[in-house]
């Protein structure tokens with residue numbers, strides 16, 4: 350039996366109290382034992398919002414005041430140049446951007462889009478997008494893990510063109526494809542059309558979209574780009590419950606259907622690549638940043654001609670995003686725990702499904718369900734947080750085994766081909782979230798770039814299904830044990846990490 354969200358934490362608490370302390374004869378769990386309104390009722394008051402506005406303004410002022418003389422001079426000069434650059438944009442941009450648009454058109458793979466993104470972007474923003482934690486071992490493993498399994502096809506199965514149906518229910522909403530575009534903060538840093546370009550392309554392919562709490566486009570603009578489209582809001586583990594509640598209330602009004610709590614971003618990972626590429630917020634306009642800006646004219650012109658972006662889902666954040674980095678950093682709450690998560694689930698109430706994103710252990714997955722989450726999202730934050738964190742694909746079977754077949758499991762991490770999506774589905778995921786794969790497209794060419802990425806992934810998925818002889822995702826999952834095999838050579842290389850490639854089989858920890 351699946352209990353309603355509100356009852357699940359109470360039942361779990363009652364069960365654990367009963368098993369810990371009650372005599373065996375009366376150990377039957379009783380839902381009525383726990384206080385019914387144990388979850389804090391947060392009110393948005395004028396006082397609380399005024400205090401936050403003040404705090405935000407103070408942090409922004411300190412950030413602007415902390416700029417060096419040179420930074421202040423260049424920012425001021427850019428403010429003067431901006432209207433002129435914006436006026437010339439319709440004429441100049443198509444010319445400056447033509448090589449990048451051509452690269453997008455010519456791209457045959459996500460890797461081609463990555464190269465196109467690297468060419469178009471400023472080196473420091475490319476470093477932010479493409480980089481991972483420390484030496485990027487986790488990042489590389491998240492990509493290479495798919496090579497450890499192989500697919501065994503059937504022959505003479507009679508599956509014709511147009512007969513593969515990849516429709517999937519993602520957090521309660523039907524989508525045409527089993528993968529979706531996942532949240533990423535500050536997409537206007539990559540391309541000035543940002544999240545709106547992502548939403549437009551996602552709507553075109555009818556794939557689901559998760560939008561970051563640190564979106565640089567407004568909820569309304571994203572909804573305008575994809576009006577009838579399922580949207581999931583991704584939240585960080587922030588301190589200020591009033592602020593979170595305001596964000597949730599607005600998201601409900603705008604029609605978000607799902608909520609995802611990113612739980613693996615409680616501390617900020619060590620991004621060595623960002624240090625190496627000289628990434629600073631705000632830009633320090635050093636020689637290095639200036640030279641790199643000249644090497645990426647399309648990105649730089651885009652940056653110079655558009656209004657500086659802000660964090661549009663953060664209430665009262667009427668400041669450029671670059672002034673708010675300290676405020677945002679202070680909002681991160683490393684102590685955010687299961688009680689906070691329970692509060693968040695109860696705030697979302699019956700609006701739609703809630704996912705816990707960042708799960709890497711079966712135990713955590715079980716506890717998430719007891720806490721009130723509907724969906725388990727297996728992720729290591731794109732290898733950007735804990736270095737050497739296990740690849741999401743590797744722990745999928747453990748998580749699936751822990752929650753059983755009826756709980757929705759999403760996975761992200763290292764997806765660069767539709768084949769990776771198919772492998773993840775066969776290994777136990779219900780759907781797969783893609784990040785860099787489409788963000789490279791966005792950075793390389795705005796909406797046409799995202800469209801190209803989704804086209805590549807979609808074609809890949811249909812082709813793989815056709816060659817495997819599977820018509821639907823359900824059929825793929827059913828036949829997974831005979832389709833998905835462990836590549837024995839890589840299993841040996843992994844020193845025993847793989848005990849089996851079949852969906853539902855539990856991975857054993859590395860034996861050494």
Ligand code: GLV
Nearest residue numbers: 533534614730733
């Ligand atoms: C934000 O979520 C990041 O990974 O930088």
